[in-house]
Amino acid sequence: MTKEKAVKRLEKKYITNQNKRGVYIYSGANQPPITITPGENGVTEVDIKIIHEMDDEETRAWNRYIEKTNHYIDDFVGDSQAEHNKVLADWDANPINEIVEMENYQEKQELINELSDAMRHLTEKQLSTIQKKFFENRTNVDIAAEEGVTEAAIRNRLTKIYRRLKKLIREGS
Structure with missing residues (x-):
């Protein structure tokens, strides 16, 4: 197995489609997804909107983070000599x-x-x-x-x- 195949790139997350924002689907670790619906258990449409907005910001932050991280992974995989590595190069x-x-x-x-x-x-x-x-x-x-x-x-x-x-x-x- 080569060094390049051993390093897994982080994957991008996607924001929920506008057509599917009437409810909120919570996916927790090691448990089945829970659907939160407005009108049940005191949940309003505003609550669903706020949860989606918070989710969107978290998703955007994650995607900014992985963009940087994948860039560094690309720089360190394979030839790591300073003249080929943007991070290690000392111009x-x-x-x-x-x-x-x-x-x-x-x-x-x-x-x-x-x-x-x-x-x-x-x-x-x-x-x-x-x-x-x-x-x-x-x-x-x-x-x-x-x-x-x-x-x-x-x-x-x-x-x-x-x-x-x-x-x-x-x-x-």
Whole structure:
């Protein structure tokens, strides 16, 4: 007997047909079914309706449960290697992603080092402008007001600084 035949899938339950809801048939374990009829023993049609509604919700909950369970049974029967098993697979530990992340980190560190070396060649005024713009998060307008120049002058100064840094980085400082 193979492993696949040994595992029994759970079966779906069905809600009572609307045409057969005039009475309620209770099927207990190890006893014959009991039919509950409105008008007998103080049972009303509302009672039958409430019992059917409770039964329906229980049936829906069971079917949601077995859908998940059968999914897990399918995943564990047969080949249970992690790359074929959705439950056991660990997609975060993908070695290719880890290598790419390492390379990105190394490239970023190299760029930071190159930028740091290039910034050593800037003038005090240029370094001050970079400090205000990027480390103090100030706007061009704010910097211009402090220095008594126009916003366009600050924008042009920053453009020149960017060009100079780009050139220095290309040349290798």
